[in-house]
Amino acid sequence: MLDNPSAALTIFVLSIFVGFEVISKVPPLLHTPLMSGSNAISGITIVGAILSAGHEQQTLSTLLGFIAIVFATINVVGGFLVTDRMLGMFKKKPGRS
């Protein structure tokens, strides 16, 4: 995929800047959902886990990959769901000022 390490580094550095830009606009009111949501995103490592576990041969690597899938899925599913639950509470309440 990314054969060139300098390309990966470029992407890394630029994404950090994008991250700073985007995240600094999140108000303190929503810092807890921000944490649980970004937490869910760190579960993106599930991509790596699938690549490790998906090989045909059954080796120690696939076992580690399998455990990684379980962990990462807990992270992703739990993170997005609990964030959704929290954000639902911040909806404007009808009939209240």
Added chain:
Amino acid sequence: MSGQLIQFAYLASAVLLIVGMQNLASPKTAPRGNLIAALGMAVAVAATLLVQGVVSYGTILAGVVLGSAVGVVLATRIQMTAMPQMVALLNGFGGGASALVASAELLSYVRAAEEPVGIVPLAIVLGVLIGGITFTGSLVAFAKLQELVSGAAVVYPGQQFVNGLLGAATLGLGAMVVMDPLVLGPYFGVVALSLLLGVLLVIPIGGADMPVVISLLNSYSGLAACATGFVLGNAGLVISGSLVGASGIILTKIMCDAMNRSLGNVLFGAFGAVDTSVSAATGGVEQRTAKGYTPEDAAVIFSNARSCIIVPGYGMAVAQAQHAVRELADLLESKGIRVKFAIHPVAGRMPGHMNVLLAEADVPYENLVEMDVINSEFPETDVALVIGANDVVNPDARTEKGSPIYGMPILDVDRAQHVFVIKRSMNPGFAGVQNPLFFNDNTMMIFGDAKGVVMKLIEAVRDLS
């Protein structure tokens, strides 16, 4: 699907994740933002399933089903007051997963007797190291927050020396892995030491410093994912991981600034350890006695008040008092008293903790006001009601140069006409320092559990009308 298309799918996924985070800028768009981010994740997973060489769908499905089941149960059962430990736990799983992925990759290189090249060996070491620290560090943070172990700082002589030594040993072993990745001995050393370091680095950090630790571990879990991105040469992982890394770092900085302390001081200062020399130094204050009042006394003051600012702290969360507090706020408003909530950035055990609890209790978010905005309003406010907060309202932070919390931005509740403080006892707060606010002439202490006192307060206010 060709490799090119899969790369486009990862790009689309990264864009969705970024747009999702952008939408978190306002409570109105935030739920949509979370859905967009989840969609981005789904796209990344779907694309990965189509990568050539990924064939063991049975294994993958089993893992996803198992993980989803646990995730759903956790997310739907957890109480809002327990959100800090929930986030800590999820962080741990994310970090653990990244460490496992980095390990699995190293093992397949060894199995194929193929030397990893370029940045890959370094990325493997970093993935294992950061992921491992995140895993056990988060579990310790979880155990502290869940009160499975004492939340206090655990310190022993030579602690920093031991940690420094272990850190150096880990880096040395890591360098050996980088130089000769196919020899597994040093790798196992890195695994063991990073798991140990995660524990040792978090145990000296006390309860009220948890917001910093959780933010930092959040950042680590992102950086660990990022490292696996370098291992696998996967741009999607690198982008998403660094987004989370940046997010955690920003929150860490905000939390440190809100306590006027450096990150180093939080991590290595062992602030929560009971420091007897500090209490001795402020002994002059301790000899004064604070007067206890009843909820009925407070109700009399409320009957003449026009405005009230409620300052919630961790005590409100512990007592699960948020619903009772909302009820009190509604009652006061029905009597024509304007009620606002003042939220200190480090109130509670994680960033935004109080906001979530009050939102759960249906307090409109417009009434939750940040420290910088509300501080100018205290002098014109009739009643400041402090519920389970201590250090964040300690006026010593403004004036006492010798105080450990000197310079920390606080909520200026002492400038209100009347101050009610609901507190379980006169025990000093987390910083181990006495709070002169409690002895001020305009302060009324009401001792008891936050929820119980607030309910009595509601009754007393009702009875007076």
